[in-house]
Amino acid sequence: MDVHSTHACTPRTPRGRRHARRATALLALGAATALAISGCAAGGGSGDSDDGGDKTLSVWLPGTNQAEIDLVTDTIVPAFEEETGAEVEVTYVDWGDISTKLNSAFAAGTAPDIFGHGPAATADFVANDRILDLDDRVAELSQADRDDLATALPGGQVDGVQYLMPLSLQGYLVMYDADAFTAAGLDPDSPPTTWEELKDAAETLTERNGSTITRSGFLAPSQAIARQQTFATFLFGEGGTLVNEAGTEAEFASAEGADALDFFTSLYTGDDAVSANLGEDYLNAPAAQQPLVQQTAAMTIQAPSMMQQIVDAAPDRDLRVMPPLSFEGGDPAAFGGAGPGLMINADSKDPDLAWSFIEYMLSPEVSTEYTQGTGTIPVRASAAESDYAKNSPIITAFLAASPDFQTNPNVVGWVQVRDALDKQLERALNGVATSQEALDEAAAEADKILGANG
Structure with a gap:
């Protein structure tokens, strides 16, 4: 894929008026796509601060959420520019395209000064010497700041060294329709605390027309990639x-893994199935089309930002959030932890300016503004005292659940391992292989990947 600037060496408009709201979508797998990159010089995208000229910074952020794009480009970046005199150009890249485009940009010497990604990709960037060690910079933060960020920082570490600075925490919990519970004779004030109890409640809540499920008692993400996170939730x-x-x-590929995948599969198969539309991506449907809003499901796993959108779309409904669940005899667990964060390109011409931008994004006021604007979980513990958290039962629930969040490992090759596991999970969910067969196949491939990178 050729990556080049579509506006190289064109005159700049005055700072504060030139923030393009750019979002790159995946047009076709493997197709060559032009991607706008700030500046005219290759090698990190940073500008002329070393020779006394204007300070420039290029930033790539993953995702195409318009609320986030507007907040960052119209509010946060102009304020940073005003404070520092720097020029910052932000490009939003679709999540499905970010790794490919970054790899191409690194090869071409046009990678941005700062880029965002999920924590699970960090180890691969470290192994290829693509990003800077941030330990010394983190050590220069005040003790109060380090304590405030203590929950999130480990998620950006590889072998104990800080490389990524998370912008938020992430997590998935079960949201349920309290009115549906009441109508089905269940107590909405005493929701399930184990997955076994949830499955029993889901069987009561499931509605059918003959053999066709018309209302799922419970929905867990089962589409590509997301199903790996669902499996991890049950595994944990x-x-x-x-x-x-x-x-x-x-x-x-353990007894615990087979039991977890058996449970996942049982949601969609058999006479006691409680879930319809295997493989459907309800997570990313518009709020008005969410199963809880359409009343085609009574319980669904969701992230906090969509939960809030669901509540806004159905203000008259009594929708609530469950704490993390366990299997009988186990400890509560949910998929979550450090969310996407920022890394500094090892070839950035101005790493000090890049770090200043990251510090600004993580400052208490801006960090809370960012998480509120994106509907995500605050990265600072002190944000629990903010109006944003106090006024949101959803955020309060996620902050309370954060000690029980577990996430994918930060190891070299994990993205490849995840994809290999995801393919085998699909086979098991569709009845092509047993849970143990699918996990054994995935583990064999995973061990080759991990062994080659270990």
């Missing part, structure tokens, strides 16, 4: 792990 609830502590071998 069973007390299982994805890889060993050294990150060299897969551990998900």
